[in-house]
Amino acid sequence: MFPSCCSCCPNTHIDFNCIFQIFGYLKPRDLLHLARSNKALRSFLMNRSSAFIWKKARNSFEPPFPDCPPDLSEPSYANLAFSHHCHRCLKFTNTRVLWQFRARYCPSCTTLM
Numbered sequence: 001m002f003p004s005c006c007s008c009c010p011n012t013h014i015d016f017n018c019i020f021q022i023f024g025y026l027k028p029r030d031l032l033h034l035a036r037s038n039k040a041l042r043s044f045l046m047n048r049s050s051a052f053i054w055k056k057a058r059n060s061f062e063p064p065f066p067d068c069p070p071d072l073s074e075p076s077y078a079n080l081a082f083s084h085h086c087h088r089c090l091k092f093t094n095t096r097v098l099w100q101f102r103a104r105y106c107p108s109c110t111t112l113m
């Protein structure tokens with residue numbers, strides 16, 4: 001059973017198989033948003049045992065997105081590739097991935113490097 005997110009919604013217990021089925025249809029960016037929505041989902045999605053969910057989401061693109069580099073976790077890879085916030089100033093703006101630095105920066109922060 002998936003844990004309740006808070007005491008005010010005790011009827012949110014859902015079977016893990018249902019969670020896996022639902023999450024299997026999501027894109028990596030959707031999973032990132034879910035992982036940032038509450039502690040229970042974050043704990044569940046950031047756990048290494050949930051890596052297959054991220055991998056399935058990543059492989060839902062045609063052609064499939066490249067495999068996760070060995071130095072990154074699946075959620076870190078998704079954050080780098082699919083989130084649009086600058087890793088330095090945290091602004092949601094026009095950013096680009098600097099793969100060699102494993103970071104995503106906006107133009108202002110890129111010039112500060």
Ligand SMILES: [Zn+2]
Nearest residue numbers: 086089106109
């Ligand atoms: Zn920035």
